[in-house]
Amino acid sequence: MKWLSFFAICIAIVAFLIVRTNKNNVCKSFDDYYSDRDKNPNCYYNPDHELEVPEIVRRHGYPIEVHNVTTDDGYILTVFRIPYGRHGNTTSRKPIFLQHGITLNGGAFVIMGEKSLAFMLANAGYDVWLGNFRGSRYSNGHSYLDSRSEVYWNFSFHENGVYDLPAQLNRVRTVTGQKVIYVGFSMGTTAAYIYFSVYPNQMNIDLFIGLAPAIYTDGILVLMIWPFVAGPLQYFTNGRLYPRPLLPPYLYKLICFPYPIQMKVCQIADMISMGFNYEENDPETLPVTLQYNSDAASINTGWHFCQIANSNKFQYYDYGEISNRVRYNSSTPPLYGLSNVNVENHLFYATNDKLATVKNVRRLFNDLPNNYSHKLYKVDDENFNHLSFVAGKNAHRLVYQRVIDFLKTTRKA
Numbered sequence: 001m002k003w004l005s006f007f008a009i010c011i012a013i014v015a016f017l018i019v020r021t022n023k024n025n026v027c028k029s030f031d032d033y034y035s036d037r038d039k040n041p042n043c044y045y046n047p048d049h050e051l052e053v054p055e056i057v058r059r060h061g062y063p064i065e066v067h068n069v070t071t072d073d074g075y076i077l078t079v080f081r082i083p084y085g086r087h088g089n090t091t092s093r094k095p096i097f098l099q100h101g102i103t104l105n106g107g108a109f110v111i112m113g114e115k116s117l118a119f120m121l122a123n124a125g126y127d128v129w130l131g132n133f134r135g136s137r138y139s140n141g142h143s144y145l146d147s148r149s150e151v152y153w154n155f156s157f158h159e160n161g162v163y164d165l166p167a168q169l170n171r172v173r174t175v176t177g178q179k180v181i182y183v184g185f186s187m188g189t190t191a192a193y194i195y196f197s198v199y200p201n202q203m204n205i206d207l208f209i210g211l212a213p214a215i216y217t218d219g220i221l222v223l224m225i226w227p228f229v230a231g232p233l234q235y236f237t238n239g240r241l242y243p244r245p246l247l248p249p250y251l252y253k254l255i256c257f258p259y260p261i262q263m264k265v266c267q268i269a270d271m272i273s274m275g276f277n278y279e280e281n282d283p284e285t286l287p288v289t290l291q292y293n294s295d296a297a298s299i300n301t302g303w304h305f306c307q308i309a310n311s312n313k314f315q316y317y318d319y320g321e322i323s324n325r326v327r328y329n330s331s332t333p334p335l336y337g338l339s340n341v342n343v344e345n346h347l348f349y350a351t352n353d354k355l356a357t358v359k360n361v362r363r364l365f366n367d368l369p370n371n372y373s374h375k376l377y378k379v380d381d382e383n384f385n386h387l388s389f390v391a392g393k394n395a396h397r398l399v400y401q402r403v404i405d406f407l408k409t410t411r412k413a
């Protein structure tokens with residue numbers, strides 16, 4: 001044990017020195033990474049991966065507001081607001097609410113510099129709000145529960161949809177007096193469909209845009225292996241799932257940076273689970289997104305996705321026959337009602353996405369009520385995978401700009 005600590009400290013010191021001697025952490029091309037990065041004019045230091053969202057937003061020249069809201073079950077969440085763009089003014093704008101996916105936080109929409117979705121929307125004339133689900137970095141408070149307790153982490157995207165979304169969207173409504181355009185990525189769409197289902201007369205959203213919508217989860221590899229990892233995790237973590245628990249930051253940097261080949265190695269798990277695609281790696285933002293895109297989620301969230309995969313139905317959390325009877329008055333969990341969706345849906349999917357697969361997105365699309373002009377958009381790049389929607393080098397061109405172009409054509413914008 002002593003020797004192990006000794007080696008760990010040695011490795012940490014070496015890592016520290018390596019990181020310190022290379023201040024510049026990003027370069028314009030992958031070849032530049034192999035040069036003397038501190039002397040190469042194509043390389044520079046980008047601090048975004050270790051800054052908080054308000055600092056990132058201000059650093060890029062945008063205004064930011066921080067709003068705290070408390071859900072009906074006591075979780076304290078933060079919602080960020082970028083009320084206008086770089087050259088904007090304070091005239092009333094249409095609010096857009098962006099909701100992140102699993103193991104992310106609202107920062108996922110601001111860490112690609114000027115190619116970030118939040119900045120592009122702010123510059124296009126929108127009032128941009130960034131939601132943060134319970135348990136993530138900016139929403140880990142509770143009015144009476146300890147955030148390390150098992151009771152605190154006893155939630156899934158059901159609670160995200162039933163408690164987190166109303167609390168956040170009500171705040172946007174109160175401040176702006178308007179309904180929002182909702183843009184969700186991945187689990188940010190799952191929670192939204194639960195919100196639509198549980199509050200069929202919802203009046204906060206008047207247009208829905210789903211990026212890689214995740215409702216049906218049939219045939220997803222990660223969910224097939226989930227039962228084998230979840231048990232031990234639950235035991236050691238009180239139900240908190242943190243995808244990068246083993247490596248201390250310096251060790252992580254030593255293993256995963258600075259060379260592109262190391263970055264590739266560190267993405268293997270992501271590639272296997274979300275679709276192989278090194279083509280969408282962006283030399284100029286990868287060191288930031290790779291470090292930033294990792295936040296806490298609950299283990300029950302994984303189980304809930306798993307249950308939906310097994311039953312192949314969009315259903316409430318399965319607590320087992322006895323508890324189900326108490327909670328639902330039925331031995332099996334009820335289904336969420338997609339027929340309650342009362343806004344137009346615009347869904348983006350990618351053929352190489354292994355989490356929101358083409359088949360499952362099409363099934364969702366077909367289940368939506370047919371008295372709205374819903375639309376499906378295929379991303380025009382065969383390599384684009386799940387993570388590319390928030391970290392891909394062409395996401396701004398293939399997805400975000402298309403969203404903005406579409407919004408310009410609708411009068412709700």
Ligand SMILES: *[C@@H]1O[C@H](CO)[C@@H](O)[C@H](O)[C@H]1NC(C)=O
Pocket residue numbers: 066067068078141
């Ligand atoms: C919001 O909550 C955070 C964390 O609890 C706290 O540091 C911050 O001061 C609060 N901000 C406002 C505007 O209430």
Ligand SMILES: *[C@@H]1O[C@H](CO)[C@@H](O)[C@H](O)[C@H]1NC(C)=O
Pocket residue numbers: 088089090091125
């Ligand atoms: C404020 O911005 C809006 C939208 O970009 C523009 O239409 C309006 O003319 C601007 N107002 C002022 C006072 O600059």
Ligand SMILES: *[C@@H]1O[C@H](CO)[C@@H](O)[C@H](O)[C@H]1NC(C)=O
Pocket residue numbers: 150151154319323
């Ligand atoms: C989690 O919530 C369910 C349903 O309310 C309850 O049956 C279960 O005992 C809870 N588990 C913990 C660890 O709090």
Ligand SMILES: *[C@@H]1O[C@H](CO)[C@@H](O)[C@H](O)[C@H]1NC(C)=O
Pocket residue numbers: 329
């Ligand atoms: C529970 O379900 C049964 C059979 O479906 C129904 O007759 C009964 O009214 C339900 N009870 C409540 C409290 O909803």
Ligand SMILES: *[C@@H]1O[C@H](CO)[C@@H](O)[C@H](O)[C@H]1NC(C)=O
Pocket residue numbers: 342369371372
């Ligand atoms: C679609 O049908 C639902 C349920 O019948 C109704 O509430 C809604 O207003 C309809 N929407 C449109 C645009 O017709």
